[in-house]
Amino acid sequence: MFVGHGLLAFAVVALFTRRMGWSRERALSLGLIACAFGTIPDVDMLYAPIGLFAGAGGLLERAENFWTASTLVHRTVTHSLIVGSIGALGATAWTGDTQSRHVGIVLLSLLVAITTLLSGGLAGAIMLVFTLAVLAVATAAGRLGFGSRAVFGAALFGLLSHPFGDVFTGVPPQFLYPLSMQLIEGRVAVSQSPTLHLLGAVGIELATMWLAAIAFCSITDRQLRDHIEPWAVLGVVYAVAVPTIPPPTLALSYPFVVSVLGVGVVCSVPRLDPRRHEWLTAAVTGLTAVTVAVLTYVVTYNILKI
Structure with a gap:
């Protein structure tokens, strides 16, 4: 986060x-x-x-x-x-x-x-x-x-x-330090399921990234969709992660986080050449791939869970 x-x-x-x-x-x-x-x-x-x-x-x-x-x-x-x-x-x-x-x-x-x-x-x-x-x-x-x-x-x-x-991850901050009072006593739960809660927290993080991308494109008169390369859809292959890595939780999130970010990096590589100066396309394509991967994981996880 x-x-x-x-x-x-x-x-x-x-x-x-x-x-x-x-x-x-x-x-x-x-x-x-x-x-x-x-x-x-x-x-x-x-x-x-x-x-x-x-x-x-x-x-x-x-x-x-x-x-x-x-x-x-x-x-x-x-x-x-x-x-x-x-x-x-x-x-x-x-x-x-x-x-x-x-x-x-x-x-x-x-x-x-x-x-x-x-x-x-x-x-x-x-x-x-x-x-x-x-x-x-x-x-x-x-x-x-x-x-x-x-x-x-x-x-x-x-x-x-x-x-x-x-407030969605770990122990809530000490909002009123140095006072001993606590503004929020416990973590805000997105779901009672530890895995779905972690995925929900990741979704919130992705939403802030999309908001920043939308803000930048809006202010600079760019079309966001023009910076999303079609290969970002390859994030759907992340469905294979459901049976192959431990279900992510706040206590064990590393395998999920590292692997899903890896999907974004791989999909952004074709636009990472500094000579092209296409950092925005690389970033938005990577963000799209990660979003597709997370959504695919959520759907696959719930289907297999049923």
Whole structure:
């Protein structure tokens, strides 16, 4: 679910600003800034790779170690609506004059200090990375000529929309950190079946990708269907995965995710030649192939289940 956070922010902000009369270049640029802000909360995954090297075991064991390590800090301090709001204020202040920049530094420094005091050194280090990322994106926004209001809107939407995308997978984020109250107590279930729930979560992620593709094509006056190559229909061969890989669940999703993404990569390869500059066709064709593969898997899985 990592990619969808940023793409949702891109689509919403770019479409909104375009509707408000902004030029397509400015709308797309601010959409990319919002996309970057929407991705920042997941910097708390930087600690997780330690799990890949902790202990022995095969690929699945190491993958499990990776996610176990990530739970120490993932979806905690950086996924808070309170932290996100302060981060947006800090980013906005950073794009102002010298006095405002000092205010921004103070706000973000307080985030690091309070987090370290309340949650320890690891959480404090993650918050430091979070604040540095916020400053980096805010700096990029300033160099692109965006004012404080635009930066605040992009930062606020990106940082605050991110945690809600995580309610379908794993433990819900700590929305109100550092407060002990929890906004959502448990994971939002798409289905009572673990496999159908995972497939539903994948469907939500694919929907955000399609929204971003539609937004980009709409703003740039392109026809989405012109960028879908016919061989994307080869995703239907993924039906063979139903009897050959374990039914995917949140606890065991790796074989499904890796293999279904492989279908998208294979179908996008013919358009990946950088000399052709057809990245959009490659991306949309790959996305179509993955969507066809997932839908085929869902239908085949339910037929065989019956």
